[in-house]
């Protein structure tokens with residue numbers, strides 16, 4: 001420990017690990033109240049990093065027995081594998097999981113790099129229908145739409161781009177949902193200085209920092225996402241990560257109020273929800289038919305148990321992730337929501353069962 005000239009302590013942020021001395025009731029849940037469906041997971045992405053979709057390979061060497069035993073231990077009945085694949089790669093993943101189709105469902109995506117082709121509308125429709133025939137039960141749209149893909153003119157392709165209409169129409173026709181991630185945490189679009197609440201996370205992942213580049217702002221992105229939902233009322237959209245804006249449940253509520261085809265998942269955002277427990281609990285009660293469970297972390301019993309503790313107990317000020325992830329999204333802790341059983345059942349399973357056909 002160093003001291004400066006005035007005698008004050010100096011400590012590097014990375015070395016600061018305070019241990020709370022708070023003593024409150026603690027309920028570590030081993031199991032959730034109902035069997036859970038994890039609607040946001042990525043089992044099959046090998047070598048993915050932001051913007052490198054083409055390089056990503058299907059990971060089809062899982063030990064299914066091990067995977068299913070982890071799911072059983074956490075009472076995860078089914079899991080949705082959101083993949084960045086179409087065509088042959090998608091088929092490989094589907095064939096790999098097919099013997100376990102009672103537990104695993106697969107989503108695919110589309111080739112946005114073909115958007116300039118005059119054949120895009122017919123080709124993309126065909127690819128989606130083909131994927132569906134092989135067993136794909138939904139489409140996953142990654143944040144690269146709006147932040148990465150550019151057309152021939154060099155313009156970013158935004159979520160509300162009219163040229164994408166055939167994609168959403170095909171999903172409506174096949175009655176499969178689109179799980180879409182637009183933008184990222186607000187702090188990723190702000191300067192990386194001593195006021196950025198995700199400073200350490202961005203230091204660890206500089207590729208997630210979207211500020212000061214030739215990119216739309218956070219608000220331009222979510223506005224385009226809202227327009228997409230508004231313009232395609234026949235298509236069901238599951239807005240990933242608490243409607244893209246977990247920091248502002250008022251905004252998310254506005255979208256859910258306006259568009260009955262909008263749903264949200266809670267993946268990777270209990271850190272956000274759990275630091276606004278009063279607002280979050282009201283949000284869950286009001287939108288109990290529109291919220292689905294998801295983790296966005298490879299099946300991990302410890303992780304799932306934190307979600308259950310967050311949703312089911314009124315425990316206070318506990319870590320939103322196991323160590324070593326404990327502070328990964330920001331230096332704060334969370335508070336449980338203590339949701340009642342009716343709401344829990346819908347969020348854990350009933351809502352997603354209404355959105356996805358799990359028979360394939």
Ligand SMILES: [Zn+2]
Nearest residue numbers: 040041042296
């Ligand atoms: Zn994800």
